[in-house]
Amino acid sequence: MTVSIPALITEMGSAARQAARALAWSSGESKNLALEAMARILLEQTGPLQTANALDLAVAQSKGLEAALIDRLRLTELRIREMAAGIRQVIALPDPVGAIENLSRRPNGMQVGRMRTPIGVIGIIYESRPNVTADAAALCVKSGNAVILRGGSEAYHSNRAIATCLAAGLAEAGLPAAAIQFVDTTDREAVGALLSLSQYVDVIIPRGGKELIKRVMQGTTIPVIKHLDGICHTYIDRDADLAMAAELTFNGKMQRTGVCNATETLLVHEAVAAAFLPPMARRLHEAGCELRGCDRTREILGDTVPVVVATPEDWDTEYLAAILSVRVVPTLTEALAHIEAHSSRHTEVIVTRDHARAMRFLREADSSAVMVNASSRFNDGFQFGLGAEMGISTDKLHVRGPVGLEGLTTLKYVVLGEGQLRT
Numbered sequence: 001m002t003v004s005i006p007a008l009i010t011e012m013g014s015a016a017r018q019a020a021r022a023l024a025w026s027s028g029e030s031k032n033l034a035l036e037a038m039a040r041i042l043l044e045q046t047g048p049l050q051t052a053n054a055l056d057l058a059v060a061q062s063k064g065l066e067a068a069l070i071d072r073l074r075l076t077e078l079r080i081r082e083m084a085a086g087i088r089q090v091i092a093l094p095d096p097v098g099a100i101e102n103l104s105r106r107p108n109g110m111q112v113g114r115m116r117t118p119i120g121v122i123g124i125i126y127e128s129r130p131n132v133t134a135d136a137a138a139l140c141v142k143s144g145n146a147v148i149l150r151g152g153s154e155a156y157h158s159n160r161a162i163a164t165c166l167a168a169g170l171a172e173a174g175l176p177a178a179a180i181q182f183v184d185t186t187d188r189e190a191v192g193a194l195l196s197l198s199q200y201v202d203v204i205i206p207r208g209g210k211e212l213i214k215r216v217m218q219g220t221t222i223p224v225i226k227h228l229d230g231i232c233h234t235y236i237d238r239d240a241d242l243a244m245a246a247e248l249t250f251n252g253k254m255q256r257t258g259v260c261n262a263t264e265t266l267l268v269h270e271a272v273a274a275a276f277l278p279p280m281a282r283r284l285h286e287a288g289c290e291l292r293g294c295d296r297t298r299e300i301l302g303d304t305v306p307v308v309v310a311t312p313e314d315w316d317t318e319y320l321a322a323i324l325s326v327r328v329v330p331t332l333t334e335a336l337a338h339i340e341a342h343s344s345r346h347t348e349v350i351v352t353r354d355h356a357r358a359m360r361f362l363r364e365a366d367s368s369a370v371m372v373n374a375s376s377r378f379n380d381g382f383q384f385g386l387g388a389e390m391g392i393s394t395d396k397l398h399v400r401g402p403v404g405l406e407g408l409t410t411l412k413y414v415v416l417g418e419g420q421l422r423t
Helices: 005-024 028-044 046-062 067-073 077-092 131-142 153-172 189-195 210-218 242-254 270-286 295-301 332-342 355-364
Strands: 100-105 111-118 121-126 146-150 180-182 203-207 232-236 263-269 290-293 307-309 323-329 347-351 369-372 409-416
Touching: 005 111, 005 121, 005 146, 005 180, 005 189, 028 046, 028 077, 028 131, 028 153, 046 067, 046 077, 046 153, 067 153, 077 131, 100 409, 121 131, 121 189, 131 146, 131 153, 131 180, 131 203, 146 189, 153 180, 203 210, 232 242, 232 332, 242 263, 242 270, 242 347, 263 270, 263 332, 270 290, 270 295, 270 323, 290 295, 295 307, 295 323, 323 332, 332 355, 347 355, 355 369
Parallel strands: 121 146, 121 203, 146 180, 232 263, 232 347, 263 323, 290 307, 290 323, 347 369
Antiparallel strands: 100 111, 111 409
């Protein structure tokens, strides 16, 4: 008799819960041995991985997917080596599990602190790039969590082959293979079943486009770690070093345009707008960037470069392209008000030489990362020294910003006593 998809997902959840209990307090050495075995097996299986990948590429080409999307799906020998190298980078990271923080002694001699523990079972729903399978699984294993992986149908064969290698690495090291499970169906019913598995799954992490993330948010009562939009701002203060401001603006917008930490809106103080905007606009225009400006921006630029009239929708748009909205503001207060009204709480930047304004911006800009005189592109786990990451959370609970190993753990209070009684 064929097992229904909800029953299959429930079985996976039950197995993941048991595996999580076994994995949670495995030694750092045994987890690292498993990760090394996973990396080695991926390299040994380069041929079979590419054979599986060829099936996905053939389907993608038959559907007429864009060349850029097909390239993201492709598993070259180099990309397989990079997957293995990524797992070995996780091995080198400190193991957060079991660390006790802020241990302090109470007046009665009792010590109180907080211990880092695994979350438990993590469900990851993701699209496109097959390397996410290896990255996500490695981070979950290192942080002591079991993981259920549901990749996109466009990379089904590749993801299944990678997950098989990873589970084999766990088993070789004596850890439960069920700590890494792959949802072996492309049926969309599996996503709904996973989102309803609150009795076994502790957290859902979606990685993909807005529609996927919206579906996850609307379809589950399980806590979700996610970001929906990356509407990031760079504000050029009246006391900015304009040469630095130009470099930071260009890097924030143009270093990579299709990423969540790219600058989407440029705010410029009116005191420096006439000096800053014309050369900045020319440079952006020459690099192929379209500008959408407020009335004051268009007045200052005149015929310098073409500038589209910015609409109210522009301030709330994550372009993920070579498009930049520009607004001239009279004060830092107005810049902060604009950010408060339109930010997606991802990344905000101020460029200034004034310490007091910098500190005010750090306090009042309410996003996952707030930067002084640095490119918005630095909001990234690797750049922050966290190693690999699961994405960037714009939520306030339970983790905010790049989600690395520590973000995949939680805290519990621990008490060390010597027979103390409460009176």
